[in-house]
Amino acid sequence: MRKLILFVLMAAMALPVGAAKRVTVAQLEQLLTGGDGAHRADDALAFQIAVLELSERLTPATLGRIEAKLTLGPHATLALHLLSEQSTFLDPPASELPTTPSPDIATQKRILDKARAYVVQTLPHLPDFIATRTTYRFDDSPQVLVENGWPARAGLHPVGSSAQEITFREDRLLPAADAQAGTGSASAKKPDKEFGIQTLGGEFGPMLALVLIDTDKGTLAFHHWEQGSASQIAVYRYSVPKSASHYILNYCCLHDQSTMSRGGGGGRRGGGGGGQVLNQPDADAEPYLAKSGYHGSLSIDPATGIILRITLEADLNDRGPLAIARNAVVYGAVQIGDRSYMRPVRSLAISTEQPTSDPRPGQQPLLLLSETSYTNYHRLGSTLRIVTDATEPAPASPAPAK
Secondary structure, eight states: OHHHHHHHHHHHHHSOTTOOEEEOHHHHHHHHHSTTGGGSOHHHHHHHHHTEEESSOOOHHHHHHHHHHOOOOHHHHHHHHHHHHHTTTSOOOGGGSOOOOOOOHHHHHHHHHHHHHIIIIIGGGSOOEEEEEEEEEEEOOOBOOSTTOOOBOOSOEEEEEEEEEEEEETTEEOOHHHHHHSSOOTTSOOOOOOSEEOOTTGGGTHHHHHHHHHGGGSEEEEEEEEEOSSSEEEEEEEEEOGGGOOOEEEEEOOHHHHHTTTOOOOSTTOSTTTSOOOSSOOTTOOOEEEEOOEEEEEEEOTTTOOEEEEEEEEOOOTTSSEEEEEEEEEEEEEEETTEEEEEEEEEEEEEEEOOOSSOOTTOOOEEEEEEEEEEEEEEOSOOOOOOOOSSOOOOOOOOOOO
């Protein structure tokens, strides 16, 4: 095992940034299931997957089919999962798309009108609720793979996770302090900051409303059909220029600014000189805020107008601290009380942070990926339950008269 780790380490050090091999979904499947791919050691196969880049979206259905054919170890399974996540913003292979002709202009407009009605009329009237938000974070910072070894970059790897109960009341996500204290008391514990793109509850409706408002001065048009679990889904592409945008990119927090105050030496065990990055920003680290144009896609149920999936990618230039900022949210039916509602079930955030204007030798862009699931939905409110004994106690005897 030690020799295998050293092999992976040397291969990773020899791989220059941007040298990922670009493959289609079909080529990925052939690589994994053909030849000796199915019999390769877990770590070696994980590295082989980690240096790939997909040119098409690896859909959950295709991912499940590939995994059913193979017996993958935990490292290869994680690498394949992360590869699939990074392909989220691409179209599926043409072979997986329905051959149904594009709808006529009147039908396209009718689908959009239903989607607007859903966002404006339905979403604001959903019940207040509590849910559990669980986030797993990954980045490609240098890792110490061998005891007392030098940090080396070997692709995305886990750097932290968090789970918290969130409260959504009156069409807005409450800050943790307000949800815990009820009054916004300053003594309530505030949640730890986390690196990455901050949505601030936008996935629960505001993000959808933002896109539909901004595209009045941008573009929004039918692009293709995709096959859903029960019926076909209409996928629209949109684009909003910066001049018409109300989107504010909120990113916490630039690593160099977050770690400068801590200092820390370099060396083999990491630290400020090129080792593993911090899992959390400093408490006083400030988020990076920037207004930008953006583009993405909306996946709409043509029968109801319900939006099943949204992607949003900021239009950034190469002079800023971020090169990539992408969000995706998937919506599904969840039970809240005695009714079913469409709510976020998972989301994804991907960002690439540029080196500073005065980078250290060998410093490279930092890729961050956060995947979040939303579970345990239940209605916000008090529940009163009266419990009675099977046998009621006898009434007390009256006090004797004096």
